[in-house]
Every structure is written in C-alpha cells, then in structure tokens.
Amino acid sequence: MQAPTTQAVIDLCISQGFAIAGVASATRSAHDDKLWQWLEDEKQGEMEWMNRNVDVRLDPRNLVENAKSVICIADRYGILEEDDNSHNSGKVARYAQGKDYHKVMKKRLHAICDTFKQQYPNEIFRSCVDTAPLLEREFAQKAGIGSVGKHTLVIEQGIGSWLLLGAIVTTVEIQPSAPSAPDPCSTCTRCIDACPTDAITPWEVDARKCISYLTIEHRTAIDLAFYEGIGHWIFGCDICQEVCPHNQPNERSAHSVIHEAYAPVVKSLDVLDVLHWDEEARMHHFRGSSMKRAKLNMIRRNAVIVAGNILAEIDNPELLAKIKEIASSPSEDPLVSNAAKVVLKKKN
C-alpha cells in the first residue's frame, strides 16, 4: 500500500489537537559524540536512566526495527503571563500547571496510531512521550517543528518554546518535512545571562545545576550553592523561556492553539501548606498532574528552600516557626530536616 503523504500525516495530527506536526527520517543522531561526552561528564546528575539504552536513544532503528520515519508532534501549553507573587507562593513551571501531559498526549498519539494501523496493519507505529529513549528535540528540528535554542529547548519561531514534544516511530517510509533552520538565537544570550544557577552554556544544559532538574529529578540533598538561585521555584523553572525573545507575545502566538487540558489548575503552591503535607495530601494535590514526579520528601525539601528565600525577603513568623519545628523534629524525614537546618544556619 502506498505511504501516506506528509500533508495527510500532518493533517491527521492537527485534527487530534496538536499545534504542530512534521515528519523526519528515522536516522542516527548527528550528535553522537556530544551525548556521550555529556554523559561522561556526568551532567545528567542522578538521572541514571539516561545512561541506559544510549544506543537506542541515538538511533530510532534500535527502538523500532526497520523504522523509516519519525512523526513528530508538539502541543503548545502556555503563554508568557504574570506570576502568582502572593504571600508564601512557590512557583510551578507552566508545563506542570495543567493536566499531566503524558496522559494528554499519549491518548491522542494512540488514536493516530490506531488510524494508521487500520490502513497499514503490517506496519509498526510506536508512540513516544518522554518515556521512550528518543532524541525528540533533534527529530523535532529535522521535522520542521522548530529550532533548538541555546537553552536546548525547541523554539517555533512565531509561537515560541512553550511546547511539549511527542513522536511516533514507524516502519512506514514517509516523505520528510523540510527541517527548521538550525539557529534561532544568533547573537542573543538572554537565557544564559538570566539563568540563576549558570546551568546553560550554548546548546548545553548542565542538569546538575538546573533548577528544573534539582526540584524534580534530584532525590537527595540539594547543594547549598543552589539554594539562593532556586528563588521561589518549588517545582521546575521557566526563567530561560520567560526571557527568550521568541516567547514574547505576538500576533501569531496570540492565535496559536493551546490544548484545553493545559489550562492551569495549580499555578503555585503555598509553601507553608506543603510543609504540613503528608502523603495523602500530596496525592490529593498532585492527582492527574505531572507534579507527582516529586516525591513527598522532595516537594517538602523544595518548600523548605523556597521558604528560606521568602524569609530572606520578608518577616514571616509562622513560616519561620515551621522551619524550626522541621529542623528539630526527630521524626522528620532527614532530607527535609537537613534542608531546614541549612536554611536556619544560613539565616543566622
């Protein structure tokens, strides 16, 4: 049976509510050495899973035998808007403010795979959202979704980088889309200059220094050197995207579709509340959210650090009392109580 046209594939993806779609050939990464070096330098921090299946990650044909094409899609999840700067608020990265993107995207990718499977029953269609080892950003660039910026995120020049990426690896050979231009940045260095923990060098992020990694993936104690930089971020960080000129509102971004599932449910978390949470409260607040990636002791550790930064700005006796209680409680999780001790030591 004849392969679908690229436009037919794109139309099917758009009909499922994706903002952008394109097709790339399923070929080996051109950045083999760079990934190996990054891993060798241990810039992945505690993300042990990144050390596994590297050869699969570098070549989708190791993920799906005889893969010929990678259908790339992107959901747009946000726009630049005012933060919630209310009393005690811990900031949440925009992508995590709405429903869990894994579920939102998987459901529609499966629907696309089902449609194709009816037409091509002997072919393979494997959907990927974060969970499969695939260099989604590189394929997105090849498929014309957007260009990778110096902060390593994909930027669609016109609607920006508030994008979540997914893909379908298939054995069907589909004509590739035109790739995006390689460099959306030129001489700009705004994200590098604004990053509070100096995590960015052009086209590389040292995860060990990145607030997104530290607050979401890093399960052990956070180095004191990053406490101040974490500022009010309790889950993730958007600073490098907020300052990017491509993310400033414009005519096109105002009209580009944002899937309704990403409408903010939790824009921020009250740090004093979080410091009182038990597992039941965490489950209640994170139900249906990608924030459940942060375990109870991690989100409370983050809340302690943010509380320390709030206390450096304003007097808040209630918050200070809670930090003291956590620091001195023998039944407290050591990850949280040690962070509280560091905050108190820093304050005195």
Ligand code: SF4
């Ligand atoms: S997410 Fe925040 S900490 Fe990480 S690279 Fe961007 S600005 Fe830096």
Ligand code: SF4
């Ligand atoms: S802020 Fe500037 S350097 Fe950073 S990704 Fe955006 S355009 Fe590129």
